[in-house]
Amino acid sequence: MTSRLNKQLKIAPYIYISPYFILFFVFSLYPILYSIYISFTDWNGSGEKTFIGFENYVQLFGDKNFWLSLWNSSIIFLMYVPLMLFLGLIFASMLNSNWMVGKGFFRMALFVPNFVSVVAVSFVFVLLLNTQNGLFNSVLRNIGLIDNPIPWLESPWWARISVSIMVLYRWLGYNMLLLMTGLQNISKDLYEAAYVDGATKIKSFFFITIPLVKKMLLFCTVLSTIGTFSLFTEPFILTQGGPLNSTLTPVLMLYTESFQNFNFGYASSIAVCFFILMMTVSLIQMRVFDDKE
Numbered sequence: 001m002t003s004r005l006n007k008q009l010k011i012a013p014y015i016y017i018s019p020y021f022i023l024f025f026v027f028s029l030y031p032i033l034y035s036i037y038i039s040f041t042d043w044n045g046s047g048e049k050t051f052i053g054f055e056n057y058v059q060l061f062g063d064k065n066f067w068l069s070l071w072n073s074s075i076i077f078l079m080y081v082p083l084m085l086f087l088g089l090i091f092a093s094m095l096n097s098n099w100m101v102g103k104g105f106f107r108m109a110l111f112v113p114n115f116v117s118v119v120a121v122s123f124v125f126v127l128l129l130n131t132q133n134g135l136f137n138s139v140l141r142n143i144g145l146i147d148n149p150i151p152w153l154e155s156p157w158w159a160r161i162s163v164s165i166m167v168l169y170r171w172l173g174y175n176m177l178l179l180m181t182g183l184q185n186i187s188k189d190l191y192e193a194a195y196v197d198g199a200t201k202i203k204s205f206f207f208i209t210i211p212l213v214k215k216m217l218l219f220c221t222v223l224s225t226i227g228t229f230s231l232f233t234e235p236f237i238l239t240q241g242g243p244l245n246s247t248l249t250p251v252l253m254l255y256t257e258s259f260q261n262f263n264f265g266y267a268s269s270i271a272v273c274f275f276i277l278m279m280t281v282s283l284i285q286m287r288v289f290d291d292k293e
Helices: 002-038 055-061 064-095 103-115 118-128 135-142 156-183 188-196 201-212 214-229 233-238 250-260 264-288
Strands: none
Touching (some): 055 264, 064 214, 064 250, 118 233, 156 214, 201 214, 233 250, 250 264
């Protein structure tokens, strides 16, 4: 009886944690492994799969659209991520200070775009960025900043700027809250000591705040990198990846190859290379921002 009870006690923990591993295998590990297998085949989603080895990868590395999608994502990343992190840190510092009034309201106001449907926001931005009747061009003309309407969605560079503006609007509040959690872990004594030594608030911001939220900035940068290269809904609704593929992203290209061209083998090779690329970039970022002190 005692040996049976001991055996049950040894087995019980594994039974309790088994649902997680079962779900992980069925919904995560198996799809990843199956996608890797599909990437070595020629398959249109139905019928038999034809094994073709590395042909999909050879075709991918020679595909100008794939390299263009990476280039577009890199440009969009540089357009909004540094500005977003800087503004997020500024707003987080303001809303974490004692003199700020109505902090709860402003935190909510900045975070609201994050949980509003991205599809709804995208359609609103289509109206706002309309070349002839959009609110952006109307306001800019009325205040005298422009004479001719800006082709927000018709010009390659302006289309990238438009996508960057929308992503900045959507994710600024989220990154602000993440940075605020880092700020709240900084002791107030450091700022008081700096004030006694004659440091201004600007110097305290650059020499105390930024170094001590370095790890949180790294976390936000990694998330923003993955998020930028994974953009789909924003460029899909705003520009359909155009004009001239100027807002084409790897995920948008993956969608086109799989659900429009029904080339699932080639689309899987895009997914595998995208996963390896994002993992590599994230590791490089963590190594660059690594603080061993």
